[in-house]
Amino acid sequence: xxxxxxxxxxxxxxxxxxxxxxxxxxxxxxxxxxxxxxxxxxxxxxxxxxxxxxxxxxxxxxxxxxxxxxxxxxxxxxxxxxxx
Amino acid sequence: xxxxxxxxxxxxxxxxxxxxxxxxxxxxxxxxxxxxxxxxxxxxxxxxxxxxxxxxxxxxxxxxxxxxxxxxxxxxxxxxxxxxxxxxxxxxxxxxxxxxxxxxxxxxxxxxxxxxxxxxxxxxxxxxxxxxxxxxxxxxxxxxxxxxxxxxxxxxxxxxxxxxxxxxxxxxxxxxxxxxxxxxxxxxxxxxxxxxxxxxxxxxxxxxxxxxxxxxxxxxxxxx
Numbered sequence: 598x599x600x601x602x603x604x605x606x607x608x609x610x611x612x613x614x615x616x617x618x619x620x621x622x623x624x625x626x627x628x629x630x631x632x633x634x635x636x637x638x639x640x641x642x643x644x645x646x647x648x649x650x651x652x653x654x655x656x657x658x659x660x661x662x663x664x665x666x667x668x669x670x671x672x673x674x675x676x677x678x679x680x681x
Numbered sequence: 682x683x684x685x686x687x688x689x690x691x692x693x694x695x696x697x698x699x700x701x702x703x704x705x706x707x708x709x710x711x712x713x714x715x716x717x718x719x720x721x722x723x724x725x726x727x728x729x730x731x732x733x734x735x736x737x738x739x740x741x742x743x744x745x746x747x748x749x750x751x752x753x754x755x756x757x758x759x760x761x762x763x764x765x766x767x768x769x770x771x772x773x774x775x776x777x778x779x780x781x782x783x784x785x786x787x788x789x790x791x792x793x794x795x796x797x798x799x800x801x802x803x804x805x806x807x808x809x810x811x812x813x814x815x816x817x818x819x820x821x822x823x824x825x826x827x828x829x830x831x832x833x834x835x836x837x838x839x840x841x842x843x844x845x846x847x848x849x850x851x852x853x854x855x856x857x858x859x860x861x862x863x864x865x866x867x868x869x870x871x872x873x874x875x876x877x878x879x880x881x882x883x884x885x886x887x888x889x890x891x892x893x894x895x896x897x898x899x900x901x902x903x904x905x
Contacts, residue, residue: 643710667700
């Protein structure tokens with residue numbers, strides 16, 4: 598279909614800049630993008646009949662990574678500290 | 682210093698407490714209008730039924746209006762406490778300000794409900810039945826103090842338990858890593874203590890949430 602209506606995974610690498618131009622970067626557009634991403638993750642890994650711990654564990658691992666990056670400025674001083 | 686884990690670091694001006702309070706909403710999906718959805722929704726539904734049934738059995742009809750408030754408070758405390766046990770995460774309930782903000786208005790609401798709807802019964806709780814007459818003035822003072830100290834106790838109990846647990850985990854893990862090059866056997870002993878402590882912390886996280894909400898429902902029972 599037309600370039601603006603294709604999802605990110607269906608866009609070829611050479612067409613990426615043109616696709617980015619057609620993207621909607623207003624607050625509503627970004628919010629809609631986040632919503633679509635979350636619902637595709639949810640429907641693929643969690644909203645299945647016989648889901649396992651994997652769906653939630655990936656979320657929790659991502660949360661740990663996010664917290665680490667939030668704390669990074671403080672944590673990077675731990676390496677050379679003499680007394681912890 | 683060891684208390685640095687309880688500060689809320691900022692990234693681009695946004696403190697970590699905000700995503701740590703909003704993240705549990707991702708873990709609790711909305712049940713759709715199908716009868717059988719996914720396993721996570723089923724588990725969540727079972728848990729909420731269990732909690733609400735336990736909380737609402739001792740309360741009368743008017744007390745059931747508090748069901749949504751108490752159940753959502755319970756779910757919030759459970760998820761926030763348990764998420765705080767993951768590495769590098771921030772536990773909002775270690776902050777005394779947040780726990781007092783939860784405890785004080787809810788306790789005050791139970792007290793004012795009692796004083797407004799049944800003032801003599803509420804004041805009557807200040808004197809237990811069957812006290813000997815000479816003891817009455819002292820006992821009233823004691824009961825009033827215990828009544829007024831309830832919000833402080835609620836808030837500080839939650840804060841102190843979680844803070845102490847996190848601090849212990851940090852101290853023992855520091856000891857383990859420091860001892861590893863020097864005395865490996867002692868290090869292994871410390872690791873086993875750390876494992877037991879982590880199990881205890883998971884239990885404490887759940888118990889403290891339960892105790893908080895249970896005490897609130899008890900204060901509600903007296904006053905409604």
